[in-house]
Amino acid sequence: MNRTSTLYHDRRHRRWNERSRTFISAILALILLASIGIGSWLLGSSGLSVQLENRNLAPSFLHLFGTDWLGRDMLSRTVKGLWLSIRVGLLGAACSVIIAAAMGLMAATLGQTADRIISWLIDVFLSVPHLVMLILIAFVCGGGLKGIAIGIMLTHWPSLARIIRAEALQLMSTDYVLVARKLGSSRFTIAMRHLAPHLLPQLLVGLLVLFPHAVLHEAAITFLGLGMSPHQPAIGIILSESMRYLSTGMWWLAVFPGLGLLLTVRAFDKLGNHLRQLVDPRHTHL
Amino acid sequence: MLQRLAVFTGKKIIRLFLLLATVSIITFALVAMSPIDPVQSYIGADVMRVGTEQRAEIAAYWGLDKPFAERFIKWAGAMLQGDMGTSMIYRESVTKIIAERFIHSALLMAFAWSLSGVIGFAAGVVAALKRGSWIDRAITSYCYTLASTPAFWVGLLLMMVFAVWLGWLPIGLGVPAGMLAGTVTAADYIKHMILPGVTLSVVGIAPIALHTRQKLIEVMDSDYILFARARGESGASLFFRHALRNIALPAITLQFASFGELFGGAVLAEQVFSYPGLGQATVEAGLRGDVPLLMGLVLCSTLFVFTGNALADFFYQMVDPRLRLQKEAQR
Numbered sequence: 036m037n038r039t040s041t042l043y044h045d046r047r048h049r050r051w052n053e054r055s056r057t058f059i060s061a062i063l064a065l066i067l068l069a070s071i072g073i074g075s076w077l078l079g080s081s082g083l084s085v086q087l088e089n090r091n092l093a094p095s096f097l098h099l100f101g102t103d104w105l106g107r108d109m110l111s112r113t114v115k116g117l118w119l120s121i122r123v124g125l126l127g128a129a130c131s132v133i134i135a136a137a138m139g140l141m142a143a144t145l146g147q148t149a150d151r152i153i154s155w156l157i158d159v160f161l162s163v164p165h166l167v168m169l170i171l172i173a174f175v176c177g178g179g180l181k182g183i184a185i186g187i188m189l190t191h192w193p194s195l196a197r198i199i200r201a202e203a204l205q206l207m208s209t210d211y212v213l214v215a216r217k218l219g220s221s222r223f224t225i226a227m228r229h230l231a232p233h234l235l236p237q238l239l240v241g242l243l244v245l246f247p248h249a250v251l252h253e254a255a256i257t258f259l260g261l262g263m264s265p266h267q268p269a270i271g272i273i274l275s276e277s278m279r280y281l282s283t284g285m286w287w288l289a290v291f292p293g294l295g296l297l298l299t300v301r302a303f304d305k306l307g308n309h310l311r312q313l314v315d316p317r318h319t320h321l
Numbered sequence: 322m323l324q325r326l327a328v329f330t331g332k333k334i335i336r337l338f339l340l341l342a343t344v345s346i347i348t349f350a351l352v353a354m355s356p357i358d359p360v361q362s363y364i365g366a367d368v369m370r371v372g373t374e375q376r377a378e379i380a381a382y383w384g385l386d387k388p389f390a391e392r393f394i395k396w397a398g399a400m401l402q403g404d405m406g407t408s409m410i411y412r413e414s415v416t417k418i419i420a421e422r423f424i425h426s427a428l429l430m431a432f433a434w435s436l437s438g439v440i441g442f443a444a445g446v447v448a449a450l451k452r453g454s455w456i457d458r459a460i461t462s463y464c465y466t467l468a469s470t471p472a473f474w475v476g477l478l479l480m481m482v483f484a485v486w487l488g489w490l491p492i493g494l495g496v497p498a499g500m501l502a503g504t505v506t507a508a509d510y511i512k513h514m515i516l517p518g519v520t521l522s523v524v525g526i527a528p529i530a531l532h533t534r535q536k537l538i539e540v541m542d543s544d545y546i547l548f549a550r551a552r553g554e555s556g557a558s559l560f561f562r563h564a565l566r567n568i569a570l571p572a573i574t575l576q577f578a579s580f581g582e583l584f585g586g587a588v589l590a591e592q593v594f595s596y597p598g599l600g601q602a603t604v605e606a607g608l609r610g611d612v613p614l615l616m617g618l619v620l621c622s623t624l625f626v627f628t629g630n631a632l633a634d635f636f637y638q639m640v641d642p643r644l645r646l647q648k649e650a651q652r
Binding site for chain 2: 066071082119155158159161162163164165166167168170171172173174175177204219251255256258259260261274279281286289290293297300301308
């Protein structure tokens with residue numbers, strides 16, 4: 036087994052390189068995102084209304100995903116639920132990226148004491164299971180959308196903050212930052228003008244990597260019943276409701292919404308992984 | 322060796338103490354800041370029958386009129402003596418509930434943990450040895466797909482297939498419903514544990530398999546494997562002699578470091594199957610506002626994750642001969 040054969044072992048490597056594969060997965064993810072967004076806008080709320088004459092229908096051409104025990108169209112509910120999950124996930128992930136960036140930059144620029152405190156904080160947040168923390172925060176906020184968003188925001192930043200901190204610390208010892216410090220630039224200026232632009236690709240990749248996790252956690256916490264009110268069509272709520280009807284053989288209530296969630300998360304996970312390999316081939320594990 | 326072990330344990334205990342202190346301060350502050358009025362949630366439906374004076378009395382009885390620091394010191398003092406308070410929904414001491422449910426959860430998690438470890442490791446090894454083949458591609462894409470699958474959905478699907486359609490295994494709960502505690506056999510316990518356990522392990526397979534695959538590929542590309550091949554070794558003996566020891570340790574370390582994910586997965590799996598463990602208690606406590614139980618569970622899960630990480634560190638620092646010898650050489 037020589038070097039060449041290991042490098043070109045995978046046949047796909049020869050046909051498409053990393054860039055074009057990233058591009059393809061980006062297009063696929065965007066198409067998925069657009070179709071969910073436009074779908075939820077086009078479908079309107081007619082599918083969500085109660086139609087008792089159409090109760091418990093198995094999937095057919097009229098109702099592709101079937102209907103539930105109140106006659107609501109499962110396709111509409113799934114698409115709307117996904118759109119809600121995506122928006123909450125995006126909000127949560129974006130906020131955690133901002134927190135991670137702030138923490139990482141602060142750890143690098145504000146001196147050793149700040150660095151120690153922030154590293155300790157990262158350790159503390161990593162040592163409580165995410166889901167337990169989410170339950171605690173959702174409880175403290177009294178449930179609702181706010182609780183979930185804050186919970187996701189507060190639980191997802193540490194792993195990214197650790198990476199950003201390490202990168203920022205490395206940048207702090209480069210010549211141009213040393214010169215800037217000797218010229219008397221303030222810490223804020225150094226962080227914003229000299230460090231942040233370098234870290235931007237890392238942050239964007241971080242957003243894409245955190246986003247699927249955030250969506251999954253949002254679904255999990257709503258599934259547990261700590262999230263939104265039962266009237267909102269969230270994927271977690273749909274799935275937890277379907278549990279009561281599984282024993283009657285209504286499989287479509289659980290299968291299709293879950294598949295939709297899986298597909299969404301998978302698409303963005305793939306995109307995030309490809310982008311990470313492009314931006315930073317050394318660290319393939321977050 | 323013994324001395325280093327003592328130093329290692331001592332350091333870890335200090336860290337654990339600091340960690341638990343920080344976590345309890347943060348949780349206590351979070352709960353204290355929350356807009357939920359503890360008196361209100363205690364009274365519940367009897368709002369009309371409780372006047373303002375009685376409210377003040379309840380608050381005074383619980384010390385809710387005292388400043389934050391004083392309340393915290395009092396709570397932490399009781400905590401240090403092992404008294405975590407009384408659960409509001411179960412009307413029992415939190416320590417007792419956690420101890421009882423921990424046994425159920427520990428069995429479940431141990432089952433899932435070892436299952437996912439063994440299957441994941443084997444899958445990773447097969448994928449790496451057959452790199453580029455269809456089996457490698459199947460395992461890798463299966464792992465990536467699993468990594469983005471919600472755990473509770475897997476549970477639902479398994480329940481639908483094995484409990485509802487095929488009727489092989491019970492739908493939920495930890496023991497058969499309506500049976501006296503004395504008549505429940507070990508077989509009943511195991512039967513009820515299979516579905517939640519499999520749910521929990523199915524999701525845990527992905528990281529360990531992908532990690533093992535990556536490591537083994539690196540090892541197989543190394544010079545000493547090339548040399549071993551040049552000496553004429555191949556197949557299973559090559560793997561067992563030269564590769565296994567190199568990839569076993571990182572895999573074990575990773576598996577211990579995944580206790581946090583394991584606990585989170587257990588919360589979901591237990592909720593799907595109504596399995597009476599710690600995870601279900603956490604959800605109940607969160608849903609019904611049982612603050613003492615919730616705080617006890619947060620601390621308990623932190624302790625659990627810390628133990629996992631400490632064991633991972635132990636394996637990494639103390640068992641790995643490369644790191645151990647390096648450290649001794651530095652001295």
